[in-house]
Amino acid sequence: MKKRIASLIISVCLCITAALTVKADTTADKQTALDGIYIENVNISGMSEEDIDQVVQAKIDELSQCRIELYVGKHGTTIMAGDLGLFAKDTKIARRAVDLGQRGNVLERFETGRQMKKGPLVLEIQYQVDQDKVKSMIADQCSQLSHPAINMSLRREKDGTFTPIPGQDGAILNEKKAVKTVMNFFSDEWRGGDAQITLDADIKPAQGDENQLSKVKDVLGESSTDYSSSLANRRTNIENGTEKLNGKVLYPGEELSVLESVTPFDEESGYAAAPSYEMGSVVDTYGGGICQVSTTLYLAVLRSELEVTERFNHSMLVNYVKPSMDAAIAEGSKDFKFKNNTDAPIYIQGYASNGELGFLVYGHETRDRENRTVTFESETTKTTDPNTQVREDSKLPFGQKEYRDGHIGKEAVLWKIVSENGQETREQVNESTYNMTPNLTSVGIKGGSTEAIKKLENAITANDPERVDEVLAQYQSASLPKAGSDEE
Structure with a gap:
């Protein structure tokens, strides 16, 4: 009896399974999603x-x-x-x-x-x-x-x-x-x-924070230079560069790159083309005159006794400060950098108007101003006067001359002199070398005879101004019209 019941259950299960399988096969043939x-x-x-x-x-x-x-x-x-x-x-x-x-x-x-x-x-x-x-x-x-x-x-x-x-x-x-x-x-x-x-x-x-910044009250150092004789474009560059530095704040230990602060030197940044030194010559470049800005700030930084970490002199002398008191900047080669070595932030105020360029450095004064003074002295150690150089110019008419003044060469040292309670100490700040550039005489060869040009070139190659004048006198007098001729 039990065997027959078990067989019946198995048969029913098989039937159900078969039915479900048939149902599955039937629904599997449907290739669309069900409702819902x-x-x-x-x-x-x-x-x-x-x-x-x-x-x-x-x-x-x-x-x-x-x-x-x-x-x-x-x-x-x-x-x-x-x-x-x-x-x-x-x-x-x-x-x-x-x-x-x-x-x-x-x-x-x-x-x-x-x-x-x-x-x-x-x-x-x-x-x-x-x-x-x-x-x-x-x-x-x-x-x-x-x-x-x-x-x-x-x-x-x-x-x-x-x-x-x-x-x-x-x-x-x-x-x-x-x-x-x-x-x-x-x-x-x-x-x-x-x-x-x-x-x-x-x-x-x-x-x-406000507590740190509240210490900024005192003028640590200041400097000014004159640019009233500058051409309009140079004035523009000085005023533009000064504005880019005005308002800078440096925290203790922070370093400022003047070059990074005022570049790029292009029209979009507010600069104009003006004379500047380049490879021993004076050429027009965007930003010409900007070195007077960096130089004026350099002197204010020195008087504030901040730490100068990078400084270069010009290749030739400048006329707005004494030798060794300048700081030149140039994209890719020269920068002026300094660090705040005080215990409080410093604030840089710059101004440029009516021909006067100036910087003031504000901070927290801890030096004894009553019993201690700091001055800076420029000492020239060597001077080289310009020599004369003659060169030919194929664009000038034969015998015509043009002159360009050279620059005096100098070597100089800047001294820091500290007087405190009657005692004086001297410390060398920098050493600067300014190149001599020759007085240049350009002599025209355009239109001269082959013989005259050859003799003139020989005299120029020898850099002999007297011989140059002799050749010119010989051939220029020979080319003058004779008295009574149709060309008189």
């Missing part, structure tokens, strides 16, 4: 796999227009999600949608059916972006968002008081981490819509 299935908010009931793929792509196209704001610190840029190559991470989502409730084992299909009785079954698209496009975007656009810290600063008011100006932290983008952050955001968090992403960055805190 959605891709996000789109009803795909009765749709084929191809139709569902189009639904997914339409969703990608729609969301590609979403605005994504990317931030490095407080600096940001906006792109579209599509710029990053947005796509569906699950490339077989359409196939899965069609298979729901129609393929798989008995328990899977049973569970799907049970869920669908409760309400629509919604499939979420998992989004992703192209890693290569993310890397490119980070490198090309977001790296420019990195910014240095802007330290708390000061503004000098008309009444002579100082007003604190808030600073701003800096942020330097970490490109490798930023790429990972963007990739993870789209794959794990984003479900569409506009969004903001804060990219990974190394934060550089701004320096300064």
